[in-house]
Amino acid sequence: MYVNFFRYVWQHSRREQIIVLFYVVASLPFYWWSLDVPKRIVNEAIQGSVFSHGQDKALLFKFTVSLPNFLGGYSFDLSDGWMLSQLPYLLALSLLFLVLTLINGWFKYVINIRKGILGERMLRRLRFELFSMVMRFRPEDVRTTKSAEVTSMIKDEVEPIGGFFGEAFITPAFLGTQAITAMAFILVQNMWLGTLALSLIVVQGIVIPHLRREQIRLGRMRQLESRVLAGRIGEMIEAAPALHAYGVTRYSGAEIGQRLGTLFDIRLRLYRRKFAVKYLNNLLAQLTPFIFYTLGGYLALQGRLDIGQLVAVIAAYRDLPTPIKELIDWDQQRNDVTVKYEQVVGAFAKDFLLDNEPEEDPTPVAPDAPITAVGLRVVSGRGLVQIDRMSAAISRPGRIAIVGPAGSGRDILPKVIGRQITDYQGSITLGGHELSSMSDRMASATMLYVSGEPYIMSGTIRDNLVLALRRALPTPEDPKSAFDRYWRDEALKTDNPVVSPDIDWVDYGSLGLSGPDELDAAIIQALRVVDGYDDIFRVGLSSRLGSDLAPDVAERMLNARGAILAHYAELGIADYVESFQPKRFNTNATIGENLLFGVSIGQRFTPENLPYDPFVRSIISAEALSGPLTTIGLKMVETVAEAFQGLAANNPLRERYSFVDDAELNELWPKVESSWQRGQRRQFPAEVRDKLIGYALMYVEPQHRLNLIDDRLVERVLRARRSFRQFLPAQDTGEIEFYDTKKLMPGATIRDNLLFGRIRYGKAHARDRLVAGAAEVLTELGLESFVVSKGLDQEAGPGGRLLSAPQRATVQLARATLRHPDILILDDALSSFGASEAHMIMNNILEAMAGKTVIVTQSNDDDVSAFDQVLTFEGAKLVGTERAAPAAEPADEAVEAADEAAGPAEPMPERANPTHQEAMK
16 A cells, blocks of 8 residues: 555546546636626626716626637627616626525536545545455554554544545635636735735645644644544453453453543543634734725725725635635645544555465365475573474375474474464475465465464354355346446446355365255254254254245244154153143143143343233233232242252353342342331332242242142133133233244244253253154254254354353364365364263364364373374473384475485483373384
8 A cells, every 4th residue: 555645545546536536627717707796896887887978787797708819819709798777787797606606506516516526436446445455464463462452543543534534635626716716806906905815824724733733743643643543442252251250341441531531631632732823813814804895995086996896805704814824724634634544544454465366276285285384493482492493294185183382383383383373493394385374265274273272253253164165256237236236337437346245155175065945954064063053952942933944944843843742652751741731731841831732923022021911911900810920929038048048150040040039139138128027028019029029930940949839729720821812902912922832933943842841951962862752853854954053043142252161262273164164174173072081072073074184182191002103392392203104205305305404303201191102113
């Protein structure tokens, strides 16, 4: 990018700038005539200078073009004009003035519209170029860049720059030519008045910019402080859980408050300076009319200046301060924007940027090309040597373990191979290509780096799994509508991509798939490899069924309900589920669920709103349930208040009563005790009673075990169920789906639709056995992919916040396995799992990546017997490059040459790890 702002603008918009400048030049004659017509109205029409010597008519609108004498001096009449009396003469000139005013307004409209479009196009271009530059940062630079600051610069700081793109050349040309035209007109009318006005304007143009220098400096300070504030707030938001855990939120608030105070002080000084300069500017602007009225009036009284000229001069000067003031404002804005532009571009201008992605697919690297390091030396930004003169060759394909203690070269070499560190000395090549100079597309076509800190982007789980596959280069589609053509043309004018992100970017060929129909099967297989299938399947079962089902899927889902229950009977686990029956109370469902006997679709009948709904309250009152439910709620609150005192946060009892919030309890309990003290235990205030009834409607006897449900209460709830369904207003039937054995419930989860009941409490491993049994039936009926697809459609949240740490790691590993690269680098990628689970997943990955290269970091105590080659680090030194088989490989010659260049290697110390030594034999 050009560092000079005006060069950048002219380079990318000169054609449009020239077109607008043509409009500016074309507007000048009309502007001159609009200044001249008022003089003619006063002198000729009102004072009647053309009607002298007794004439009652005068010629108007006679236009003649005369050639100069050296061309013959001929004259050509363009119009013979019209003979008009004084009143029509006045009306004709007034109408001409109105037409000229409309024409000048049209020119301003067109010029401003084109300036605005030009500015928005350039702003779009600038933002995209800055984003593209960020994407070309080296990994080292990305890690030291605060995302909030970059976002602030691209989104907010370039906004005023965008507004100035259209002003850069057009505004000084438009306003300058208007000012020059008005000034020349004044000089033509009276030299003394024109000279005086010009002198004051020159003073104004010199003094005001000088006074605004401090204003520009303060504006620069405000910009920098705002950027730092945005970055710091972004950091604190990301670290909010830790800040709460440490109890330092007040300290964080004090820091932000101090920064806001500094910003306030800068802005206050800026406003004072700004309005002081504005006051002085307005004073100088109004001084000239005072002189015109005084001196011009004197000259008119002396007969040295006619009234028409005075009116014309005043009218011309009336228009003059606006362009002069705007030109001075433009000059200040120019200085301000130039500084902002240089600061923003400077922040993105790194010493080294990765090359732009090639348009065509790069030449693939041979699958057996070795990774060769010669004299590799990595030094951190603080001067710490992380890898010291390493020379080695990694044969491909194969399984490679990089072993060493934490903080040694074991943690650095995978990042170098995975191109997360590109600033190093020496050389490390893949098939003759230096890793640091390879393009992203070329490197990513061969290798994939997976770290121990998975980053999951906003979107669904499927979006994150398929992310690594969106590498195809789709051909831009021909626009089918005028809007599509407009969209494409605008993108081309700003060098933005013309290919829509909404089309299919997945590279199916690299996976050996024929199309999107086979993608879900590949995803399922990848999830099975990393032991993530069960999690996604459970998420799918907990997902809402939805109403957009294909008819055959809906039929199979309904058939699956009976088939699953029959399969449970075969497995002897049918009694693990208590099914919903219209005339029976489901003891494993809440009292509220038993009352509704259906699924809430909207917000009206959700558990938190149920006790406050007028219709539900009327049913509860009519069936005499208010008292019993209040008693149950009171007993639950008493139990929680007594049991939660001194109870650990992770105690199972807290989970059992998780719907009773500690904050609510602390607010509710004093009100309950107050009612007891007044002897009104059964006459609670309305807000307390509603809260207690709400708790009671969430009561489940086998879960909460307070022995509060008897046959009498069951009968009342069943009677209330019938009343609820019978008397529900017709306009509210869309708020709930009632349970029906012969119908699906789109508003319920897939699990509820399949089980059509509740899992009984107290059954050991009931949920796992039921899910496994349901999965067998769903697989037989061809519904497995449907359930998994529903699970994949669930949102992951920003940064994967809706997923647990193991789930985020699972998604990342499944994404890598799905991609199936030639080289897979696992840099502490299994640290989120337990030892046994990590070992199982590792074996699965090694098996799935047979015939490929897998590079894995291992500690000194890990079993490395499954690996073909082991690179051992002690600190920054590579002390061993053992292979399972001593066969010579092509890469060995390069290693020997590298060893000779690097000098004699230090002897490898004896290791005490028997397993490791056995693997070395």
